[in-house]
Every structure is written in C-alpha cells, then in structure tokens.
Amino acid sequence: MSGELSPIDQAKFVAAKKAVEYVEDGMRVGLGTGSTAAWMVRCLGEMVREDGLRIKGVPTSTRTAALAQELGIDVVSLDEAKWLDLTIDGADEFDGELNLIKGGGGALLQEKIVATASDQMIVIADVGKEVESLGHFPLPIEVIPFGWQTTRALVEEMLVSMDVLGRDVTLRMSGDRPYVTDEGNHILDLHLGRIGNPRQLSMVLNQVPGVVENGLFIDICDIVCVGYGDGRVEVRDINDGTVRQDRLDFVESDNLFSDLSD
Numbered sequence: 001m002s003g004e005l006s007p008i009d010q011a012k013f014v015a016a017k018k019a020v021e022y023v024e025d026g027m028r029v030g031l032g033t034g035s036t037a038a039w040m041v042r043c044l045g046e047m048v049r050e051d052g053l054r055i056k057g058v059p060t061s062t063r064t065a066a067l068a069q070e071l072g073i074d075v076v077s078l079d080e081a082k083w084l085d086l087t088i089d090g091a092d093e094f095d096g097e098l099n100l101i102k103g104g105g106g107a108l109l110q111e112k113i114v115a116t117a118s119d120q121m122i123v124i125a126d127v128g129k130e131v132e133s134l135g136h137f138p139l140p141i142e143v144i145p146f147g148w149q150t151t152r153a154l155v156e157e158m159l160v161s162m163d164v165l166g167r168d169v170t171l172r173m174s175g176d177r178p179y180v181t182d183e184g185n186h187i188l189d190l191h192l193g194r195i196g197n198p199r200q201l202s203m204v205l206n207q208v209p210g211v212v213e214n215g216l217f218i219d220i221c222d223i224v225c226v227g228y229g230d231g232r233v234e235v236r237d238i239n240d241g242t243v244r245q246d247r248l249d250f251v252e253s254d255n256l257f258s259d260l261s262d
C-alpha cells in the first residue's frame, strides 16, 4: 500500500493522532470500533512498540481486540480493568453538544458500556460527521433475537406515540441473514431523519422490552477531535468550552500500514 491517503482517511488519521496525545503511560484505555478507531489503535500500537508506552486496552469488539493484539497492545477485559481513564472511539454523527449516534459498525452496546465506565470519552471523527441535529444517520438499536419482530412493532408504536416523523425501522442484514452482534443480538436501524429530543428518545427506547441498548450517546462524550482532509484538526472540549486548532502531517510508517496490506 502506498503512503498516499485519501482526504477522508487523512481526516480520520489526524483526528486519531491528535486524540492519542491524551494517552499517558500506565493508563487503562477503552478502544473503540470502526475505521477511524482503527487509526487510533494503529497509532497506539506504534507508541507501544516505538516509545515503550505501557497501557492496558479494553476493546469494544472482537474486531478491535484482534487488531490491538496484532499490534502489540496489552488487551484486557473491562472486568479486569474495572474502570478506565479514557476511551477513544469514532461516531456516526455528533452535534454541537457532543451528543452522538453510534453503532454504524454494530458495536454500540460494548461501546456504550466501555465509554460510560471511563473518566473521559474522546470522539474522533472527520468533519463530515458533524450535524446540527442528530438523526440523518439511521439510529441503530440492539435487540435480542427472541421476538425481534414484536420488538420492532413496539418500537414503531412508540415512535408514533412520540410523534416522531420518520418511522422506518429496518432489520440490519449481513448478506441474506440478520446481522449478529458480538453479544449475539440483532440491530434495528431507525430511519428518523431528525431527532428532536435525543435524550427523551434514548430513555424511552430502552424501556421497550427486547431492546438491549440504543446508539444515542447523551452526555457521555467530553472531547471531539475533528479531522479535515488537509491535515487540520480541531479539538473541542464540551466541559471547558475551549476549541483548539492544530495541523498534523501524515508520516508514512510501515508500522502503521502493516495491517492494511490487503
């Protein structure tokens, strides 16, 4: 693979590279899932190998666990780590209050548990993920397979009662079979268009029997690192209201690319 990155990968890379600056020796770090989070895992792997960084990483999916192990990161379970200093993860959408939609990669349940068990959550995203209001990206909810069609009907009924406009609820597929999460569940994608009150929707969805968790992350994210295709990165901190700008160069590294050879 050549060292040339597409603008979108450059944006994901700089967001990830900026976020790993928050990782300190000895930390217990939640490792997110998805293509942006994979850049973060590669950056951490390089810091472990090249700089002797010692961290314990808690992955949020079997995919991330495999990548982290391959790159030499010490992987432990959440129960072993118990509590985390920091989680770094991607997102499908984020708004001005740093509320998120996650779960496009199907890992929302472990991602939410891990992020909630962390002192701090940093989201890494290219600027295309920023929205004025959440909901253009279909909202994933994880449901148990038993009676999933009944669960879907109950969710649809609930959306009608809440006067939510778009109510198309689809079962996520993997080829010709329902997608199965790491926890053995299915995913329903809610095509809503715009979510007027994400906090309320999140609470109500989780009360439907059969729904395990939803992909709305409310008041969980502290910082977002927003990457741009030209190498700029903006760090927005919701707690102190600061916005900082930086520019990072992509330096081709065999280590960073070692898992991208296909």
Ligand SMILES: O=C(CO)[C@H](O)[C@H](O)COP(=O)(O)O
Binding pocket: 032, 033, 034, 035, 036, 037, 089, 090, 091, 092, 101, 102, 103, 104, 105, 106, 107, 108, 111
């Ligand atoms: O929530 C997620 C996985 O469940 C991902 O963080 C989200 O889908 C973003 O993925 P990507 O960085 O590939 O765009």
